[in-house]
Amino acid sequence: xxxxxxxxxxxxxxxxxxxxxxxxxxxxxxxxxxxxxxxxxxxxxxxxxxxxxxxxxxxxxxxxxxxxxxxxxxxxxxxxxxxxxxxxxxxxxxxxxxxxxxxxxxxxxxxxxxxxxxxxxxxxxxxxxxxxxxxxxxxxxxxxxxxxxxxxxxxxxxxxxxxxxxxxxxxxxxxxxxxxxxxxxxxxxxxxxxxxxxxxxxxxxxxxxxxxxxxxxxxxxxxxxxxxxxxxxxxxxxxxxxxxxxxxxxxxxxxxxxxxxxxxxxxxxxxxxxxxxxxxxxxxxxxxxxxxxxxxxxxxxxxxxxxxxxxxxxxxxxxxxxxxxxxxxxxxxxxxxxxxxxxxxxxxxxxxxxxxxxxxxxxxxxxxxxxxxxxxxxxxxxxxxxxxxxxxxxxxxxxxxxxxxxxxxxxxxxxxxxxxxxxxxxxxxxxxxxxxxxxxxxxxxxxxxxxxxxxxxxxxxxxxxxxxxxxxxxxxxxxxxxxxxxxxxxxxxxxxxxxxxxxxxxxxxxxxxxxxxxxxxxxxxxx
Numbered sequence: 001x002x003x004x005x006x007x008x009x010x011x012x013x014x015x016x017x018x019x020x021x022x023x024x025x026x027x028x029x030x031x032x033x034x035x036x037x038x039x040x041x042x043x044x045x046x047x048x049x050x051x052x053x054x055x056x057x058x059x060x061x062x063x064x065x066x067x068x069x070x071x072x073x074x075x076x077x078x079x080x081x082x083x084x085x086x087x088x089x090x091x092x093x094x095x096x097x098x099x100x101x102x103x104x105x106x107x108x109x110x111x112x113x114x115x116x117x118x119x120x121x122x123x124x125x126x127x128x129x130x131x132x133x134x135x136x137x138x139x140x141x142x143x144x145x146x147x148x149x150x151x152x153x154x155x156x157x158x159x160x161x162x163x164x165x166x167x168x169x170x171x172x173x174x175x176x177x178x179x180x181x182x183x184x185x186x187x188x189x190x191x192x193x194x195x196x197x198x199x200x201x202x203x204x205x206x207x208x209x210x211x212x213x214x215x216x217x218x219x220x221x222x223x224x225x226x227x228x229x230x231x232x233x234x235x236x237x238x239x240x241x242x243x244x245x246x247x248x249x250x251x252x253x254x255x256x257x258x259x260x261x262x263x264x265x266x267x268x269x270x271x272x273x274x275x276x277x278x279x280x281x282x283x284x285x286x287x288x289x290x291x292x293x294x295x296x297x298x299x300x301x302x303x304x305x306x307x308x309x310x311x312x313x314x315x316x317x318x319x320x321x322x323x324x325x326x327x328x329x330x331x332x333x334x335x336x337x338x339x340x341x342x343x344x345x346x347x348x349x350x351x352x353x354x355x356x357x358x359x360x361x362x363x364x365x366x367x368x369x370x371x372x373x374x375x376x377x378x379x380x381x382x383x384x385x386x387x388x389x390x391x392x393x394x395x396x397x398x399x400x401x402x403x404x405x406x407x408x409x410x411x412x413x414x415x416x417x418x419x420x421x422x423x424x425x426x427x428x429x430x431x432x433x434x435x436x437x438x439x440x441x442x443x444x445x446x447x448x449x450x451x452x453x454x455x456x457x458x459x460x461x462x463x464x465x466x467x468x469x470x471x472x473x474x475x476x477x478x479x480x481x482x483x484x485x486x487x488x489x490x491x492x493x494x495x496x497x498x499x500x501x502x503x504x505x506x507x508x509x510x511x512x513x514x515x516x517x518x519x520x521x522x523x524x525x526x527x
Contacts, residue, residue: 104275128162160200164264222248224266232274327392464490
């Protein structure tokens with residue numbers, strides 16, 4: 001006996017993942033949680049709105065290149081906002097799951113897997129990776145339609161959003177390249193586009209600092225790999241798991257800028273690959289891939305739990321910000337923000353106040369090893385670090401981030417060079433005794449913003465400054481822009497500035513061919 005009503009229901013079944021995604025997107029939009037990675041994206045968005053380009057931002061870590069995070073996402077965010085851009089990218093990924101699932105062994109399950117991965121990534125607030133993944137998946141759709149040059153270009157553009165996206169695609173495509181069929185030819189187009197997507201940001205901005213790779217993350221990666229190896233047994237796809245596992249072990253042993261970010265390949269990407277190629281039953285795959293789902297849900301849930309107090313965290317920075325901006329020395333000094341759980345201070349304070357740190361783990365580990373090396377954080381080393389980073393104020397949250405708890409405890413226990421000057425239920429603010437300035441005398445600051453620092457340079461002597469060296473940082477005469485001061489890197493990655501003639505000079509980040517190759521302005525020696 002047949003039931004005619006079943007046919008239309010089956011026809012609509014592929015749209016159910018999209019319904020789930022719409023519900024999740026609307027819920028996130030209404031909740032607007034202060035998820036950590038989303039706060040970092042908002043900070044970069046606001047910096048871009050204030051005129052900060054890809055070359056140099058004075059607001060974090062003594063000066064960083066926003067382009068090392070993403071070449072296109074901060075500017076895209078200025079058009080839509082970071083949260084809307086995250087939601088749009090997630091919706092695009094879910095829509096692309098329909099053409100991506102064609103030809104898959106388990107098409108409906110694959111659509112659900114892509115949707116679930118997109119939604120969980122969205123709940124963690126990863127804006128750049130969502131945009132990069134959306135573009136990379138569009139490139140794969142172009143590949144499936146034999147638009148090979150377009151696919152390679154798409155992967156290059158995906159890398160401009162997030163180099164992780166083409167790197168993951170290239171990792172999955174590599175085993176298919178060693179053959180003589182049409183599939184191998186396609187794989188080489190993919191590898192070429194992925195190489196450009198990773199290589200262009202690397203050439204422009206270099207390798208970032210190391211991202212941590214905890215042993216607990218490695219445990220989950222290996223557990224997921226075991227299940228996926230049983231699921232993916234058909235060559236050449238079966239070589240993806242051992243290849244990715246080898247890369248994971250290597251990155252666990254050798255610190256890199258990718259680090260634990262590689263776990264996203266295992267928990268978000270690898271299940272989708274298995275559902276496309278594996279001939280195993282769905283029941284078998286559900287068991288084999290369960291660790292990936294458990295880990296991905298755990299990460300997203302943890303990020304959401306941390307960001308659940310959105311109302312309080314958004315308002316708690318206001319009195320702290322007002323007090324800091326009222327301090328006359330704030331213009332030539334930085335603030336060490338021992339931030340709250342959501343890390344919302346990265347954007348709540350980072351636009352108006354120069355932060356000694358920020359929300360970029362790779363830069364933090366590179367420039368501030370005393371917070372990462374065992375037993376490196378002491379009263380003496382902290383005093384030296386405050387001086388080197390021109391910190392005049394230390395603000396400690398009542399509920400600091402887990403990785404900042406040791407610093408918070410040491411400060412709150414009392415240090416002879418810190419004087420408590422203010423506190424409330426959310427913050428305690430300390431003044432640093434005899435803080436070192438960013439710009440020392442006889443130089444004076446004429447004006448400053450997140451994107452520019454205008455100085456009066458009274459002579460032609462070399463002047464040390466507590467600004468991070470960057471190959472895109474230039475100092476041009478405010479009167480004649482063809483006149484450049486020389487910027488040299490010190491052994492501690494700070495700079496010295498030497499002007500050819502006294503006058504007013506504007507420091508800013510400028511993308512240029514000279515900057516890419518690291519060349520000095522005419523008349524300056526090699527750094």
